[in-house]
Amino acid sequence: MSSSKKIRVLVAKPGLDGHDRGAKIVARALRDAGMEVIYTGLRQTPEMIVEAAISEDVNVIGMSILSGAHNALFPKVIDLLKAEGVDNILVIGGGIIPQDDVPALKAAGIAEVFGPGTPLAEIVGYIESNVKL
Amino acid sequence: MPATKLVKGVLKGNRRDLARLITLIENEHSSAATALSMLYKHTGNAHIVGVTGPPGSGKSTLVTRITAKYRKRSKTIGIVCVDPSSPFTGGALLGDRIRMQEHSLDKDVYVRSMSTRGHLGGLARATSDAVRVMDAFGKDIVIVETVGAGQSEVQVVEVAHTVIVVDVPGAGDDIQAIKAGIMEIADIFVVNKADYPGADKKVTEINAMLDLDSRERSWRPPVLVTNALTGDGIPELVDMIGKHMSYLQETGLLKQKGLQRSRDELEQIMEYKLTKELFTRLRGTPEYEQAIKKIAGRNDDPYSVAERLIAEFLTSVRG
Amino acid sequence: MGSEKGLRKIIKEWEEGPVAKTLAKFPERKEQFETLSGIPVDRLYSPSEKALKDYGPELGFPGMFPFTRGVQPTMYRGRFWTMRQYSGFATAKETNERFKFLLDQGQTGLSIAFDLPTQIGYDSDNPLAQGEVGKVGVAIDSLADMELLFDGIPLDKVSTSMTINAPAAILLAMYIAVGEKQGVPMNKLRGTIQNDILKEYVARGTWVFGPNPSMRITTDIMEYCAKNLPLWNPLSISGYHIREAGSTAIQEIAFTLLNGMAYVQAGVDSGLDVDSFAPRLSFFFSAHNDILEEVAKFRAARRMWARLMRERIGAKDPRSWKLRFHTQTAGCSLTAQQPVNNVVRVAYQALAAILGGTQSLHTNSMDEALCLPTEDAVRVALRTQQILAHESGIVNTIDPLGGSYYVESLTNQLEEKAYKYFDQVESMGGVIRAIEKGFFQREIAESAYKYQLEIDAEQRTVVGVNDFIIEGEELKLPVLQVDKEIECHQVERVKLGRRKRDNKKVLEYLDDLRKVSKGTENVMPSVLKAVRAHATVGEIMHVWREVYGEWNQPKVL
Structure with missing residues (x-):
């Protein structure tokens, strides 16, 4: 049997902010790049995100936060993934994230952070070249 | 791995x-x-329930409600949500999970979103196998949710013991009436969104369509009314799903269906394997390409070429 | 207004009627207005004698139906719009200081931004609030916080706008209670609560309950305000967030006015006389980049609302026909790249808002694509408005773009295209049904995606982002960081508050609220009682969560 792999991505909105314009645009762009995208909707706790990522067996988690809660919530997702023994999911983030916060987020295990104005092709390209299938 | x-x-x-x-x-x-x-x-222990209906009929909310009811009865649940893939890019947006948040942290509810990956018929090629894995995993109930808007999307009947067809009271042109093909696969009808005007009318319409069906049947699909937002009608629906299973068991239909399903499946697998084997051998060989060119040039015809190639294949297999 | 004579007559009526009446009460800022070069500027320009017969009833005159040219007879010749900068962060103490800073800088109204836990009705010590306390606005848990927020700010001297929706009744009750303590009766309170729950489902995302219970609370507030707070705007029907979520200008006005109609209908259905509450309805729009389209949008919205209210709803009081609105420049147009360019963008957007006849304005700060604004950035934003008001001269005549072939044509087209959505939504069974189906949400998401694809394909230029880039630019603007300690501090504060109050009384009032909420009586008096006893936002919302349940988001992708 031949193998026909597809990149599966969970697009998630952790925290309480309702600004999902960016998350929805990215979800569509990934779909148009041939990926299978599961969108969680708003107000996801880190626990819900990790549970969904495991159940859906995704290769990528993309999170978007515009409220400033990224320092509290992004690393928590990474910690929970580690606790579940998951190490093959590429975790990326986006939203309004001050440049100064990026090094700490990367050190915590967020592979890349995409700020406002990032072309969609850049995100697609990043996933395609860094995902572990 | x-x-x-x-x-x-x-x-x-x-x-x-x-x-x-x-x-x-x-x-x-x-x-x-x-x-x-x-x-x-x-496998063979789970009750497999199909839920289908036009987009916007509230299938996901209904599935969420049914699940909540089953959880109260301590049943474990597996859910497969199937969404179509884009015919152009092969990508897909799988958005049903968003409606099932209340179960998102319940370890006894497993939700899996699936794209059809170009497969027609309303299900993904892998759906029935995924259902089977959930069955083996020990889920008591496995629910398959799929968009069904027309006659081409009725494959759910091949997977499920009990098929629920959901519709909503008409409110303008955007909601499609249930197509004839989909009517015939229903074991239970649900008119969802009971708070919308026209719910009673819809029930009457469906009953009228059922009356037109002249087949001899010992199970006439009941038409239930639910409001997935408030939960009205959900206990009755869950009871009805159970009743349908009892009916299948008591009448021997479950066994009969099981036999039929095993036969279909065996034949499908054999067909798939055989053709795959055949084409693996043929494709790319100079003889095969030559034969195709001859057909295109009207120096040969596809009918006799097919006969010849299959005969050769069978001989080599017997070899 | 067909004939010349007819028009002249109406101009005379306008001058002797609304204008004279307004002037008697509110004289204009100057006796004589003139351009920078000394050319006298008239109050209003209308067609030359020759073209008079083309001046149609779709325009009217400022302060007269259908208000295309403005809702007041003298507009900014009388007084400028209210300069109102939305602000709030950290705790009540820090925000109180920012308010005083803004009032010192010449701002004329307050506008409170609440943090997300407050907006969604979780107390600061709720686990779901973790990381969000004081981030996008001020954390308000109980009356004690609200008192601190307005410490030293007399409520009879300011008008206050609160961006609060699902818990609007609670924050309004707190404002009333602060007034009581300051000795200001509620009939003297001036301000606005956003209270526009429909656009939360459509675009902004801070809903809590489903549309039906939410609409019930909204109508209770409208009724309560109509009876007790005559100077209060109980609803700010908002297109701003719809536009920010990626809609077009057409969708912005169509969806906003549709929501507006839904509120009016809900009020009428609950037995209120439309003219008892409609004059206090206010609107909130975005001012985006396309200057003349934005001007046309404001004009079209005014005309549509006037006609809808008079012709469809049958409102009799001319004040019910007037669309009064607040404007905020488009946050989504700001770029993180070359952020100083944002000052220019904001200035043009503000220009559009003023040319479009706004009643109040918030100008964004240049750093808002990166973080909450710093004090310096806020000052430049406010100065932008002051420059437009005091230096630009555009304020000396009313609707200066009226009669422009382009602007009038755009106004007509926006109106026509917006009405198409009215038909579509009606065929779906109304606004709430359309929301439940995810219709608005999908329409907006599609527009947003299209816009982004155009930028990515460079069919649309965004200066500093996909063209005119500074290679290797470092984004190094001073960033306002909210102190991490703030959250711990606020958590302690809410816990302490719960220990200090009379808990028996709180439980009793919450029980009373539960009963009222299940019934049909107005919820406001019960909310006010609970608030006075220092019940928290989270506790009151919890009662409603139990009674009404939470909204389940539709599938929108």
């Missing part, structure tokens, strides 16, 4: 292994068939 290594975990109830095995099946990994054959004897 080969799929066979995940079998043990699945049988032990490891959710992550379950999720990964389904991925390998979806990806047609070379070891998936072996894993499925190892799991086969552990």
Whole structure:
């Protein structure tokens, strides 16, 4: 049997902010790049995100936060993934994230952070070249 | 990781292994068939319920409500949500999970979103195998949710014991009336969104269509009214799903269906394997390409070429 | 207004009627207005004698139906719009200081931004609030916080706008209670609560309950305000967030006015006389980049609302026909790249808002694509408005773009295209049904995606982002960081508050609220009682969560 792999991505909105314009645009762009995208909707706790990522067996988690809660919530997702023994999911983030916060987020295990104005092709390209299938 | 290594975990109830095995099946990994054959004897215990209906009929909310009711009765649940893939890019947006948040942290509810990956018929090629893996995993109830808007999307009937067809009271042109094809696969009708005007009218319409059906049947599909937002009518629906299963058991139809399903499945697998084997041998060989050119140039015809190639294939197999 | 004579007559009526009446009460800022070069500027320009017969009833005159040219007879010749900068962060103490800073800088109204836990009705010590306390606005848990927020700010001297929706009744009750303590009766309170729950489902995302219970609370507030707070705007029907979520200008006005109609209908259905509450309805729009389209949008919205209210709803009081609105420049147009360019963008957007006849304005700060604004950035934003008001001269005549072939044509087209959505939504069974189906949400998401694809394909230029880039630019603007300690501090504060109050009384009032909420009586008096006893936002919302349940998001992708 031949193998026909597809990149599966969970697009998630952790925290309480309702600004999902960016998350929805990215979800569509990934779909148009041939990926299978599961969108969680708003107000996801880190626990819900990790549970969904495991159940859906995704290769990528993309999170978007515009409220400033990224320092509290992004690393928590990474910690929970580690606790579940998951190490093959590429975790990326986006939203309004001050440049100064990026090094700490990367050190915590967020592979890349995409700020406002990032072309969609850049995100697609990043996933395609860094995902572990 | 080969799929066979995940079998043990699945049988032990490891959710992550379950999720990964389904991925390998979806990806047609070379070891998936072996894993499925190892799991086969552990299947056959779950009640498989199909839920279909036009977009916007509230299927996901209904599934969420049914699940909540089953959870109160301590049943474990598996859910497969199927969405179509884009015919242009092969990508898909799988958005039903968003409606099922209330179960998102319940370890006894497993939700898996699936794209059809170009497969027609309303289900993904891997859907029935995914259902089977959930069955082996030990789920009491496995629900398959799929968009069904026309006659071409009725495959759910091949997977499910009980098919629920959902519709909403008409409110303008955007909601499609249930198509004839989909009417025939229903074991239970649900008119959802009872708070919309015209619910009673819809019930009458469906009953009228059922009256037109002249087949002799010992199970006339009941028409239930629900409001998935408030939960009205959900206990009755869950009871009805159980009643339908009892009916299948008591009348021997369950066994009969099981036989038919095994036959269909065996034949499908053989057909798939045979053609795959045949084409693996033929495609790319100079003789095959030559034969195609001859057909195109009207120096030969596809009918006799097919006869000849299959005969050759069979001889070589007997060889 | 067909004939010349007819028009002249109406101009005379306008001058002797609304204008004279307004002037008697509110004289204009100057006796004589003139351009920078000394050319006298008239109050209003209308067609030359020759073209008079083309001046149609779709325009009217400022302060007269259908208000295309403005809702007041003298507009900014009388007084400028209210300069109102939305602000709030950290705790009540820090925000109180920012308010005083803004009032010192010449701002004329307050506008409170609440943090997300407050907006969604979780107390600061709720686990779901973790990481969000004081981030996008001020954390308000109980009356004690609200008192601190307005410490030293007399409520009879300011008008206050509160961006609060699902818990609007609670924050309004707190404002009333602060007034009581300051000795200001509620009939003297001036301000606005956003209270526009429909656009939360459509675009902004801070809903809590489903549309039906939410609409019930909204109508209770409208009724309560109509009876007790005559100077209060109980609803700010908002297109701003719809536009920010990626809609077009057409969708912005169509969806906003549709929501507006839904509120009016809900009020009428609950037995209120439309003219008892409609004059206090206010609107909130975005001012985006396309200057003349934005001007046309404001004009079209005014005309549509006037006609809808008079012709469809049958409102009799001319004040019910007037669409009064607040404007905020488009946050989504700001770029993180070359952020100083944002000052220019904001200035043009503000220009559009003023040319479009806004009643109040918030100008964004240049750093808002990166973080909450710093004090310096806020000052430049406010100065932008002051420059437009005091230096630009555009304020000296009313609707200066009226009669422009382009602007009038755009106004007509926006109106026509917006009405198409009215038909579509009606065929779906109304606004709430359309929301439940995810219709608005999908329409907006599609527009947003299209816009982004155009930028990515460079069919649309965004200066500093996909063209005119500074290679290797470092984004190094001073960033306002909210202190991490703030959250711990606020958590302690809410816990302490719960220990200090009379808990028996709180439980009793919450029980009373539960009963009222299940019934049909107005919820406001019960909310006010609970608030006075220092029940928290989270506790009151919890009662409603139990009674009404939470909204389940539709599938929108």
